[in-house]
Amino acid sequence: MKIKYFKLLLLALPLLFISCSDDDDENNVVIAPDTYEFTRDGASTVSFSGQTARLNMADEIYQALNTNTFTKAQLLEMFNDGTGFSDASLNSSGKQVGSKTASGCSHGPLASTKARYTSMLEDFADNVIPAWTATAANGQAGLLTDSARSINVNANGWEVDQTFIKGIIGGMCVDQIVNNYLDACQLDSGTRRADNDNGILASGKNYTDMEHKWDEAFGYLYGQEADATRADLGTSPTGNGTTLNKYFKKINDSNEPGLASTVFDAFKLGRAAIVAGNYDVRDAQANIIKINLSKVVGYKAIDYLESYMSKKTATPADAIHALSEGYGFILSLMFTNDGTGSPYFSEAEVNSMLSKLSNFWTVQDSDLTQMANDIRGRFNF
Amino acid sequence: MKTLKILISISILSIFIISCSSSSDDEQSTIPEFDRSAVLSNYADNIIVPRLNNFKSSVDYLKESGDAFIDSPDITTYTELHNSWLEAYINWQYVEMFNIGKAEEIMFFSKTNTYPVNEGRIQENINNEKTNLSNPNDWSCQGLPGLDYMIHGIANSENEIINQYIQNPLNGKYLKVVLDELNNNTDLVLNDWSTYRNTFVNSVENTATSAFNMLTNDFVYYFEKGLRTNKIGIPSGVFSNNPLSTKVEAYYSSKNGIEDVSRDLIENALNAVDLVFQGKSSNQSPAGPSFKTYLDFIKANNVSADDIGSIVVNKIQTANQKILDLNKNFINQVENDNSKMLTAFDALQTIVVNLKTDMLSLFNVAVDYTDADGD
Numbered sequence: 067m068k069i070k071y072f073k074l075l076l077l078a079l080p081l082l083f084i085s086c087s088d089d090d091d092e093n094n095v096v097i098a099p100d101t102y103e104f105t106r107d108g109a110s111t112v113s114f115s116g117q118t119a120r121l122n123m124a125d126e127i128y129q130a131l132n133t134n135t136f137t138k139a140q141l142l143e144m145f146n147d148g149t150g151f152s153d154a155s156l157n158s159s160g161k162q163v164g165s166k167t168a169s170g171c172s173h174g175p176l177a178s179t180k181a182r183y184t185s186m187l188e189d190f191a192d193n194v195i196p197a198w199t200a201t202a203a204n205g206q207a208g209l210l211t212d213s214a215r216s217i218n219v220n221a222n223g224w225e226v227d228q229t230f231i232k233g234i235i236g237g238m239c240v241d242q243i244v245n246n247y248l249d250a251c252q253l254d255s256g257t258r259r260a261d262n263d264n265g266i267l268a269s270g271k272n273y274t275d276m277e278h279k280w281d282e283a284f285g286y287l288y289g290q291e292a293d294a295t296r297a298d299l300g301t302s303p304t305g306n307g308t309t310l311n312k313y314f315k316k317i318n319d320s321n322e323p324g325l326a327s328t329v330f331d332a333f334k335l336g337r338a339a340i341v342a343g344n345y346d347v348r349d350a351q352a353n354i355i356k357i358n359l360s361k362v363v364g365y366k367a368i369d370y371l372e373s374y375m376s377k378k379t380a381t382p383a384d385a386i387h388a389l390s391e392g393y394g395f396i397l398s399l400m401f402t403n404d405g406t407g408s409p410y411f412s413e414a415e416v417n418s419m420l421s422k423l424s425n426f427w428t429v430q431d432s433d434l435t436q437m438a439n440d441i442r443g444r445f446n447f
Numbered sequence: 448m449k450t451l452k453i454l455i456s457i458s459i460l461s462i463f464i465i466s467c468s469s470s471s472d473d474e475q476s477t478i479p480e481f482d483r484s485a486v487l488s489n490y491a492d493n494i495i496v497p498r499l500n501n502f503k504s505s506v507d508y509l510k511e512s513g514d515a516f517i518d519s520p521d522i523t524t525y526t527e528l529h530n531s532w533l534e535a536y537i538n539w540q541y542v543e544m545f546n547i548g549k550a551e552e553i554m555f556f557s558k559t560n561t562y563p564v565n566e567g568r569i570q571e572n573i574n575n576e577k578t579n580l581s582n583p584n585d586w587s588c589q590g591l592p593g594l595d596y597m598i599h600g601i602a603n604s605e606n607e608i609i610n611q612y613i614q615n616p617l618n619g620k621y622l623k624v625v626l627d628e629l630n631n632n633t634d635l636v637l638n639d640w641s642t643y644r645n646t647f648v649n650s651v652e653n654t655a656t657s658a659f660n661m662l663t664n665d666f667v668y669y670f671e672k673g674l675r676t677n678k679i680g681i682p683s684g685v686f687s688n689n690p691l692s693t694k695v696e697a698y699y700s701s702k703n704g705i706e707d708v709s710r711d712l713i714e715n716a717l718n719a720v721d722l723v724f725q726g727k728s729s730n731q732s733p734a735g736p737s738f739k740t741y742l743d744f745i746k747a748n749n750v751s752a753d754d755i756g757s758i759v760v761n762k763i764q765t766a767n768q769k770i771l772d773l774n775k776n777f778i779n780q781v782e783n784d785n786s787k788m789l790t791a792f793d794a795l796q797t798i799v800v801n802l803k804t805d806m807l808s809l810f811n812v813a814v815d816y817t818d819a820d821g822d
Contacts, residue, residue: 142688146688147688164688172800172804173796173797173800174796174799174800175680175685175686175792175796176793176796177680177683177685177788177789177790177792177793177796178786178789178790178792178793179793180685181786181789251804255814255817256814256817
């Protein structure tokens, strides 16, 4: 009798502990599914078509920056208005890349930084295209060729397709994930938490707003996967597209094997936590994603700075190509998030680095080495 | 024996219950309570009501000079009208943020400062001799921007404008309608404070409808929307694809070379925010109970590591410098060197983050407005 009684008491103990925890954690146990599939009443609740559209738009703008056939107005139309693409479905999507560039809600619109992106497009149309076959030199846009590749650069030596698209990796993809959709300013905005708790769905949709915000973050990373529900999405990202997923895969294949699974698992568990109404688990997963996607930017910034220095004697055009990529990844550093809400490098710090990179013809190796070391130190690589 | 078991189990249970609730009790008991009512009293008595009185005086002066101009339109009465309009517009910068009580009820800020104006609709209103401006579509046809158009925009120079009033009395009629509407609205809002004041200062509970929560939200909303977005963000193209120089505040006064006042208006708006934040009735007066003293109080109790109060004060100084870097004529600034507008926008935006994210969460006040965001 006595033993039985204490057994009962022991059984009751965990219940008591559960009741002690935060109100939000009524469903304490969150179990992630094997794949990124979530349903309500038998129908999927996952949707990120808007993110897929924007990633495809970024790809088309990148392609446009590799030809001399677009006008300034056409480039700006694609970026700002989200129209003028060869893929007609993009033109009717109602989405734009420009409005989601440097605009994460945790920091709000960064107007001067966003102007860097439009300036690149304008510079390309105004100066690079007219000098398409000229020989590039310091102060002269034109063609730069070596045994490895041939590139079109602006008067400062930037290969604009690279500075732009690598900048978009941070300015749109990473920023929208880590400083927007995984931040409280989206997830918990307005009545979203209460709505999620009470199962109130977005108007005409099968998902709660909070579920959808999380999926939109997911979409900026996986939106160009042909099948985002496959079981090996975590271990084997395809690297499709020209933006984040491409470098996410590269880092997983080189600098940090396992990073892709870590991020994928966090996306799954965090989404399951939203379904369960467990916001502590959700936020812990958000932080894992924020830190690990930020690392992709950090690794690539270092890689390309160092790659430039190692290539510049034998293959100067290939080296400038790498430095252009590095410029875009350094620009992207201000959009990272170390899990506390702060970027690994502030906008002011990034601006200071970019000013040292403003003219590739006169850039100093000592500055590049210093930057690479600073980034390594800040990320603890 | 059975009773003992129950007693034991109850006592064990109560340990858990106590341990559950005690953590939150501790948090509350170690932090002395901040007197939110003192902030509201300081705001009501030393800032809001004096500012409204000030605005009311300038609206009276504006109405008088408007009547004088309508009676005999010439360069003397015109200049007086312009000066009184500017004085009222500057004083307005000190009250727009208080969208609470009667002001909220009658949509005072929408009626007084919606710009850009709807030129076509104003012209229709003039021709139709419209006297009732309560339709929301008429918000962009009245108030200080409506007067900007009527005083500086119905023709392209002072003399031509004066001529318009001499030749077509309907212009004067509509000008009077707009002046009367502004005057009546101002009376309504100011007079209501004599009774609303006591309700206001005691409404400190943490609910969506308490005066403290609403005023705090109004302040942050004003800073984000009325100040940052309307005065700088929209004209500089932050929310569109291209800069929109016709959307500056007090557009017609600059456009027709009467007087460049857009920068003066935002300078005063930022000063108005600074004074409220620090609880000062004027730049010379000492700081009183305010959002800043509340933040300082929270900081002193170690809840927050960051000194948000001082950070905001410093950032307002920085933003003021960026605003002083701008041309007094915002149309020229946007059209010739928009990057300085963007720099000013950025300086204001970083304050938005401190107010909206940091301050509201430290006050435990929920944001009562949501930004639209597409997916």
